[in-house]
Amino acid sequence: NTTSAGLQNDGLPLDKTLLVQLLKTSKIAIDVIYGKPTPFLKLAKTLSVKTKDGADMLLLQGVLANQLFLNKKYSQEETISYMKNSFFIL
Numbered sequence: 001n002t003t004s005a006g007l008q009n010d011g012l013p014l015d016k017t018l019l020v021q022l023l024k025t026s027k028i029a030i031d032v033i034y035g036k037p038t039p040f041l042k043l044a045k046t047l048s049v050k051t052k053d054g055a056d057m058l059l060l061q062g063v064l065a066n067q068l069f070l071n072k073k074y075s076q077e078e079t080i081s082y083m084k085n086s087f088f089i090l
Helices: 016-024 039-046 055-069 076-087
Strands: 028-030 050-052
Touching: 016 039, 028 039, 039 050, 055 076
Parallel strands: 028 050
Antiparallel strands: none
């Protein structure tokens, strides 16, 4: 899910009946929203579909930006380590 559905309410990104049909044949449900269980991810879990929120995407975007701004001064592994620590402080 790359929509804002569920960010501020209980909305789903698609009609629930259709979404259930899609999720039943899915191996994973990913939502770019992070830091909260969205209605989309909650629904996927009720159908025993593996879920993932957008935290890793946010982190890796920051890692890439850091490498670009600092001209790869730190390795990707170092950057991930530092950023993960600061990410979870928020």
